Amino acid sequence: MFTSVVEDHSEEGDYSDEDLRIEESEGDADDGESESLAAQAANAEPPDPIVEPNQAGDKQPGGPIALIQIDKINLTLPILPAATEANLRVGAGHLSSTAEIGAAGNAGIAAHRSHTYGRQFNRLDEIGRGDIVKVTTKTGEQVYEVFDLNVVVPEDTSVLTPFGDDAVITLITCEPMINPTHRLIVHAKRIS
Structure with a gap:
C-alpha cells in the first residue's frame, strides 16, 4: 500500500489544513513503479543546501520559536526551529547552524516562495533598504x-557569514518564484 499527500487548492495562494488529505492506494512495488522512481531519483536535482535534512519526525518539537x-x-x-521540508510547508524555518534570532551574529530564516505552499515569502522581492522587519520571540x-x-x-552560503557583533537576520527564499534557479537574500540589522 502506498500513501500520498494530495493538495486541493480552492483559490490560488490560499492554503489551510483542510487542503491536505492523505490518500491510500493498493499497489505492488514490482509493477514498474520502482523503476520509474529510480529513474526520477537518478535525474533529480541535488538537494538544496539551505533546506536542512529531515530530523526526528521532520518537525521539531515545541512549535514556533518566533513570529516574523x-x-x-x-x-x-511563524518561524519554526529548523528549515526542514515539513517546517517550510507551514512557515519559515530558522537555520539551526546559524546564530540565535536576536543574538550577535547572523540568523538565517528561510521560507518558500511559491503557490505550492501558500503566500509565505512570495512578496519578499517587494521590500527594500530601510524597510522594517519585526520578529517576536518569547523575550x-x-x-x-x-x-x-x-x-x-x-x-552560496557566504550570505550567512556574521556581520561583526551586529545582530542580523538573513531572509532566504527562491528566485524567481516559478522554476527557481537562485536565492533572493534580504539582510536586516537589529535596531531595537
Missing part, C-alpha cells in the same frame, strides 16, 4: 532594518 512580521508586504509568519519584539538585498546561486 513585515507590514509592507502584509506578512505574518519580546525585535525590530530590524533592511540594509542589503541580493540574488545568489543556491550553493
Whole structure:
C-alpha cells in the first residue's frame, strides 16, 4: 500500500489544513513503479543546501520559536526551529547552524516562495533598504532594518557569514518564484 499527500487548492495562494488529505492506494512495488522512481531519483536535482535534512519526525518539537512580521508586504509568519521540508510547508524555518534570532551574529530564516505552499515569502522581492522587519520571540519584539538585498546561486552560503557583533537576520527564499534557479537574500540589522 502506498500513501500520498494530495493538495486541493480552492483559490490560488490560499492554503489551510483542510487542503491536505492523505490518500491510500493498493499497489505492488514490482509493477514498474520502482523503476520509474529510480529513474526520477537518478535525474533529480541535488538537494538544496539551505533546506536542512529531515530530523526526528521532520518537525521539531515545541512549535514556533518566533513570529516574523513585515507590514509592507502584509506578512505574518511563524518561524519554526529548523528549515526542514515539513517546517517550510507551514512557515519559515530558522537555520539551526546559524546564530540565535536576536543574538550577535547572523540568523538565517528561510521560507518558500511559491503557490505550492501558500503566500509565505512570495512578496519578499517587494521590500527594500530601510524597510522594517519585526520578529517576536518569547523575550519580546525585535525590530530590524533592511540594509542589503541580493540574488545568489543556491550553493552560496557566504550570505550567512556574521556581520561583526551586529545582530542580523538573513531572509532566504527562491528566485524567481516559478522554476527557481537562485536565492533572493534580504539582510536586516537589529535596531531595537
